[in-house]
Amino acid sequence: MSGSGSDSGSGANALECRQIAELLGDYLDGTLPRPTVELIEWHIDNCGPCVSFVNTYRGAQRATRNLAEVPIPAELKSRLLAVLRARRAAE
Numbered sequence: 001m002s003g004s005g006s007d008s009g010s011g012a013n014a015l016e017c018r019q020i021a022e023l024l025g026d027y028l029d030g031t032l033p034r035p036t037v038e039l040i041e042w043h044i045d046n047c048g049p050c051v052s053f054v055n056t057y058r059g060a061q062r063a064t065r066n067l068a069e070v071p072i073p074a075e076l077k078s079r080l081l082a083v084l085r086a087r088r089a090a091e
């Protein structure tokens with residue numbers, strides 16, 4: 001037998017942090033199902049690095065929203081929506 005290292009816990013935790021990071025956009029958009037949201041909030045409560053990550057992400061999102069406040073001409077907007085819909089239909 002070749003037992004190597006008794007590193008139980010930290011590895012799984014790191015994996016979860018990755019998953020949290022991937023889900024964070026949807027989490028802040030409020031599009032995730034409740035069980036997933038609760039899981040994320042539970043993890044963040046117990047994970048310092050993720051707390052600061054969420055704060056950074058929220059700040060970045062706010063900055064992006066400010067940019068999005070530039071008014072888009074109605075015609076351009078409907079064209080854009082048409083393109084997006086066509087893409088979705090194609091997939």
Ligand SMILES: [Zn+2]
Pocket residue numbers: 016017020043044047048049050
């Ligand atoms: Zn974490």
